[in-house]
Amino acid sequence: MGIDAGFDMDPPLSKGVVDKQNWGRFFINLIKEQYKDDVQVEIMPNYINFNAGEHPKLPFEGHKFLRFSSKVSGAIASNLGVERYINTVTRVAKAHFGPRVQYWHEGADQYGIHDWKKVNDSIRSYEQPDVFETQDSIRQLLSETDPVKEQDIALFEVQDIPGKGRGLVARFNISKGTRIICEKPLLTAGPMPPNKLESFLTKELKEMSKTSQRQFLSLHNNHRGKNLFSGIFRTNALPCGSGSRIGGVYPTACFINHSCIPNAHNNWNSEQEHETIHAIRPIERGA
Template sequence: MGIDAGFDMDPPLSKGVVDRHNWGRFIDFIKEYYKDDIQVEIKPNYINFKAGEHPKLPFEGHKFLRFSSKVSGAIATASGVERYIYTVTRVARVHFGSRVKYWNEGADQFGIYDWRKVHESIRSYEQLDGSEMPTSIAHFIDGTDPLKELEIPLFEIKDIPGRGKGLVARFNISSGTRILCEKPLLTVRAKSREELETFLVAKLKAMSKSSQRQFLSLHNNFPGKYPFSGIFKTNALPCGSRSPIGGVYPTVCFINHSCIPNAHNSWNSNEEHETIHAIRTIKSGA
């Protein structure tokens, strides 16, 4: 006994090119998203979530009917299976929209397919029966962008050996992708060190505690008599080409310099924010 929850695919996916392509994108995203999760196991023909009743996602989408598990009881709670159900459902909805039918027996909602049919479909995962979709066709099919629609960051801030903290790609990022768009914590016109320090003290006092912490967490290459201006001089970017005004950003400032850059920054004077675009492919972990 217990409460089951999950989602059904209705109508089921076909073996057609479009459904196969979209399912492939969905599976690739799930693999990448959970690549460091020891409870998510990549089997030869499916993805196995080692939580609850071990819900599975096959590599062949036309076999898939349901992703579900019991979400009540000690084992389900300890393994965090409900979190997997919730996240995978959200990602599936990005790819397949209204075909994804979420249900939860705790809310008197039930799946569309009977369990006998569901178990038959799951048993069929063990052996592949289809061929790969031609990439020449896949190239021309529009897909969705779950990273954008779910607002999942393309990067994370990590310690870089010998270089302090820096932005590291969480996924492969294609050339031309907008990586980040951010307003500065503060902007300052060029001043002497003493004037800058006095100005920054006043600015920081007027900022929220959260913004103060973000500013003070930034690296300072010029410690000493003027600590705030040291942080500013270390991290500030000009607000536009040759602008006398510099800005300090909570995240952009963690992008490390490279003689062979993989990204480009640009200042939008109308919106007053800095935008970072990839100018070549950035591999995950770079």
């Protein structure tokens, strides 16, 4: 008997390109680096084994992973400090996978999402790597599936960029062809004088949710003066299609900074009325 604690991955990772890259290249490699001098952490052929508590494991094949946990009370847990490993690995996992990482602690009446039979089956599967994993990866790369849909974490984050204000920065390496953003505009408007545009935007903003209002007001304004709303719009609006006289302002896409050598391309979908941004060349993490 004892108290269990750990985290579940929900939804579980897929076999897709993006999830595989985020798990293996970034998360697993970071854990290896974190514990490279720790004699209690053992790198096995197919997983990382933590020789503490009930020996929680991290597989190299992320789609098999459901839970990282152990007893954290009693002699078996306290002697080797397994809870310290659980807390650190949870923190690193949250940084990479966000809300998919569900921490729980039975001492606080919190319990894992996945049932123990599935968890134990998944752990047993770590020993035998998938024979067709490489073929599956190649098949997906050649298909028309959108790997971004396989995850619910953003490939980017908004950061302060010296000399450029705030902009989007890649959280992971992004492959050419990946869809980075797909979003509808907060609002749209056609060409009109600043005063008339200001009145139009004031009316539109009153109809928007508080969240959308905050998103709009957080955007940069290059046209300082009495017409705040039209200044933000004129600074950030993107044409709704090539040659369109209608412009749209977006909560995320408007943070993309201009480059003479662009790494992404935008496209307006007139039927769905949303803007998509695709990588037109590989984008490195931090770019």
